[in-house]
Amino acid sequence: xxxxxxxxxxxxxxxxxxxxxxxxxxxxxxxxxxxxxxxxxxxxxxxxxxxxxxxxxxxxxxxxxxxxxxxxxxxxxxxxxxxxxxxxxxxxxxxxxxxxxxxxxxxxxxxxxxxxxxxxxxxxxxxxxxxxxxxxxxxxxxxxxxxxxxxxxxxxxxxxxxxxxxxxxxxxxxxxxxxxxxxxxxxxxxxxxxxxxxxxxxxxxxxxxxxxxxxxxxxxxxxxxxxxxxxxxxxxxxxxxxxxxxxxxxxxxxxxxxxxxxxx
Numbered sequence: 001x002x003x004x005x006x007x008x009x010x011x012x013x014x015x016x017x018x019x020x021x022x023x024x025x026x027x028x029x030x031x032x033x034x035x036x037x038x039x040x041x042x043x044x045x046x047x048x049x050x051x052x053x054x055x056x057x058x059x060x061x062x063x064x065x066x067x068x069x070x071x072x073x074x075x076x077x078x079x080x081x082x083x084x085x086x087x088x089x090x091x092x093x094x095x096x097x098x099x100x101x102x103x104x105x106x107x108x109x110x111x112x113x114x115x116x117x118x119x120x121x122x123x124x125x126x127x128x129x130x131x132x133x134x135x136x137x138x139x140x141x142x143x144x145x146x147x148x149x150x151x152x153x154x155x156x157x158x159x160x161x162x163x164x165x166x167x168x169x170x171x172x173x174x175x176x177x178x179x180x181x182x183x184x185x186x187x188x189x190x191x192x193x194x195x196x197x198x199x200x201x202x203x204x205x206x207x208x209x210x211x212x213x214x215x216x217x218x219x220x221x222x223x224x225x226x227x228x229x230x231x232x233x234x235x236x237x238x239x240x241x242x243x244x245x246x247x248x249x250x251x252x253x254x255x256x257x258x259x260x261x262x263x264x
Contacts, residue, residue, distance in 0.1 A: 002234060005079045009035045009062070009125065010089030013044045016145060017188060017224060018084035018089035022224035025232065026052040030085075033075055035060040062090055062121040074130045076208055085232045088142040092117025094157050097117040103156040113155055117129045119168055120176075126172055126183070134179035142169060144185040145253050153205070164176060166243050171191035173241030182240035184231050189219040189247030214249025 006025065006123045011018040011034060021033055022254075033056035038241050047048060049057045051118060056078045058071045073084070093099055094110025122142050126133075147159035148166050169185045176183060190209040227246045230236050245251045 001229070003036060003133075004029075004084040004233075005033070005082055006085040006086050006087065007033045007035070007075060007083060007125075007129070008087040009060075009088070009090070009121075010091070010204060011036065011045050011048065012041055014048060016089070018087060019048060020225045021087055021089070021228040022219045024054065025087075028229060030231075031079075033057070033078060035062075035071060035121070055160075062124070063116055065124075068124060068128065072125075075129075076132060079132065080093050081132055081238045082136065083129055085134055085139050086125065086129065086138075086140045087228070087232070088122045089141065090117060091143070091158070091161075095115070097260055101156075102153045103160070106157045111160075114157045114161040115164060118158070119164045119202075122165065123168055125173065126176070130176075130179070130181075131184055132153075132175070133176075133181050135179070137234065137237060137238065138181045139181040140172075140176075140181065141228060141231050142183075142185050144187040146189070146247065148187070149153065149251070160208060169243070170241045177240060182237070184236075184241065185238060185243040186224070186228055187243050187245045187247065187251070188224045189213065189245075189250055191218065191221065191224070193196065209247070209250050212250065212253060213247065214253060217248055219246045219248045221235075 007017055008022050008229060010020060026032055032052065032054050034049050035058050036061060046057060056075065058069045058074060060067050062068060092113055094106055094114050096112045098106050107148050142165060144162045144166050147155035148162035148177060152159060166185050169183055172183050190206045198216050206218065227244060231244065
């Protein structure tokens, strides 16, 4: 990644998957620019950005078009109109308490909020940075989760949002391919983060996935960061429009695969 310039959206604290990815990219020589959500988040993450000598970090509300436009204009000047990769790790859940119980009880506000932040923000950022990415063999990566494909207890509207996000990745891949830009989703397994703590009964989910994955454990942060490095580097130039799972094999296992074989 030496000499490559990238934008990372979604680092919220030291335990963020986005921060694990950022450190791995920085270790490989990438120049990183960051956004953060608000002043409270900034107090946690700005020292992290400074620790890897990043010179660009801007507070941005991704639901505010004017703030996004201002950030992109500053980024354009900072990187002299050149951008090689984007890490989109932004996700917004519904109102407090709506990631438990029944999906059908989600409010209209919670549904729209989840879709706007988790899904549309990617499309908006891609549209606004397209001129910086084209003709640079650029790579874009977003973060999804298994709840997009299967029902995961208490994931609810976020599963619907992640399904929409993965569909957006495929349509964006079709839009961007002619410009040499590729885009993929990385779907990590169950990882303990601050965002995950908002999911009801998360500890049980974490234990269950570790016991029932093919590797009999959850994927590590290092493995997730390494897979991200692959997707964002020139090692993956033939891959676009895909959702890549890094979950120790949990997502390919059927519900009955632990059952003992019955002799007939």
